[in-house]
Amino acid sequence: MRTFQQIAELRAHLRAARDDGQTIGFVPTMGALHEGHLSLIRRSCNDCDRTVVSIFVNPTQFGPNEDLDRYPRDLARDSRLCQEEGVDALFVPTVADMYPADADTWVEVPELSKPYEGAHRPGHFRGVATVCAKLFQIVQPHRAYFGQKDYQQLLVIQRMVADLCMPITIVACPTVREPDGLAMSSRNAYLDREEREAAAVLSRALFEAQRLFEAGERSADELRSAMVRVIESEPRARLDYVAIAHPQTLAALETVHDGCVALGAIRIGGTRLIDNVLLGVTLNHQARRPA
Ligand code: AMP
Numbered sequence: 001m002r003t004f005q006q007i008a009e010l011r012a013h014l015r016a017a018r019d020d021g022q023t024i025g026f027v028p029t030m031g032a033l034h035e036g037h038l039s040l041i042r043r044s045c046n047d048c049d050r051t052v053v054s055i056f057v058n059p060t061q062f063g064p065n066e067d068l069d070r071y072p073r074d075l076a077r078d079s080r081l082c083q084e085e086g087v088d089a090l091f092v093p094t095v096a097d098m099y100p101a102d103a104d105t106w107v108e109v110p111e112l113s114k115p116y117e118g119a120h121r122p123g124h125f126r127g128v129a130t131v132c133a134k135l136f137q138i139v140q141p142h143r144a145y146f147g148q149k150d151y152q153q154l155l156v157i158q159r160m161v162a163d164l165c166m167p168i169t170i171v172a173c174p175t176v177r178e179p180d181g182l183a184m185s186s187r188n189a190y191l192d193r194e195e196r197e198a199a200a201v202l203s204r205a206l207f208e209a210q211r212l213f214e215a216g217e218r219s220a221d222e223l224r225s226a227m228v229r230v231i232e233s234e235p236r237a238r239l240d241y242v243a244i245a246h247p248q249t250l251a252a253l254e255t256v257h258d259g260c261v262a263l264g265a266i267r268i269g270g271t272r273l274i275d276n277v278l279l280g281v282t283l284n285h286q287a288r289r290p291a
Contacts, residue, residue: 001083003090007138010091014052014139017088022049026141028132031055032072032186033081036176040145041085043173050088052139059095061127072189091139098134107133109156109163115250116263117152117274120240125156132157136166144168149175149183151261151276152250175275181207183275190271198236199273202266205230205242206277209262213279220244220253223262231266240265240272247278 004010014024025048027040044051055078062068075092082090106126112118113125136144146154158170176184181203182196191199205227212226227242242264244256253260258280265274 001079001087001090003079003092005092005094005097007093007097010052010089010138013089014050017050018140023143024048024139024141025051026135026139026144027051027053028135028144028146029053029055030057030071030186031078032074032189033078034176034184034186034188036147036149036184038081038085039176040147040173041082041087043171044143044145045086047171048141048143051086052089052091052141053082053087054091054093054135054139056091056093056098056131056135058098058127058131060099060130061124063121063123066121067187067190070190072186091135093138098131106130107160107164109159112152112156112159112250115152115245115252116241116243117265120265125153128153129156129160133160133164133166136161136168141168143171145171145173147175148172149185149275151263155248155250175277177203183273185273187271187273191268195236195268195271198234199268199271201231201234201237202264202273202275203277206262206264206275209244210277210279213256218256220256223256227262227264231264236268238267240267244279 025044027044029037041051041053057071059068079090107129108126109129118125146157148154154172161168161170180200182200183203208230209223209227212223217223223244224242231237231239244253245261245263246253247259247261256279260279261276262279263276
């Protein structure tokens with residue numbers, strides 16, 4: 001595995017592979033890698049001749065009072081994990097190279113960015129879309145791998161790629177969970193022991209919606225109330241939102257149908273956690289709840 005900081009050097013390396021007819025898979029991350037990231041990397045290594053992983057804690061997707069400064073960083077460990085998985089190139093650009101002082105171009109996907117995470121984190125998806133557009137321009141992958149864990153982000157990226165005619169296939173990968181159901185996240189490292197225990201309440205609430213849907217409940221209000229009740233049963237959790245939404249448009253629904261998404265966000269202490277599940281869809285697209 002080779003590690004690149006310079007855009008031009010990575011480009012030259014990948015140009016040779018592309019000219020050779022090799023397929024390039026890309027996994028953009030912010031580092032502090034866990035099994036969720038590794039599942040994307042494995043999928044890419046399995047599908048593509050070369051896999052590029054980027055590690056870049058993207059400042060433009062953090063709000064002014066968010067955790068940019070304390071976001072976990074461990075490049076030595078991340079690099080070892082990538083090497084072990086058979087990654088071809090690790091790209092670790094600097095903030096100055098990704099955002100030169102005179103840069104003035106932004107990518108926005110305004111409708112999909114409006115609700116849920118966008119409403120709670122103004123500017124977040126503009127930062128995500130912009131950095132992904134730049135990384136896609138640099139790497140020019142055939143396929144890029146994203147986790148369903150960040151469902152709204154996945155939709156924003158799919159929309160951007162379609163709208164900007166980018167010749168990239170976006171591959172959605174199922175959410176990897178801890179044994180108690182908590183979705184893996186670099187931010188779980190912020191939780192102390194008691195907070196960590198409490199954090200599983202979010203996936204429990206989503207699984208409850210899934211269970212009720214499978215038992216025949218089709219009222220979004222009922223499913224939402226059931227999720228709120230589960231979350232309110234955990235005194236350490238503060239609810240940001242729970243919702244049942246259309247899986248492509250994210251529009252709020254009254255009547256729920258197969259394939260809709262249940263989404264939620266909570267705060268535990270100073271840590272914000274998000275998660276989602278699809279309802280009634282038994283595809284390998286989605287990790288099932290633990291038995
Ligand atoms: P991040 O480093 O948090 O920006 O995440 C990088 C990529 O990994 C994104 O596509 C995430 O959706 C994906 N990812 C993060 N956590 C998980 C998880 N638990 N399961 C699957 N994919 C994940």
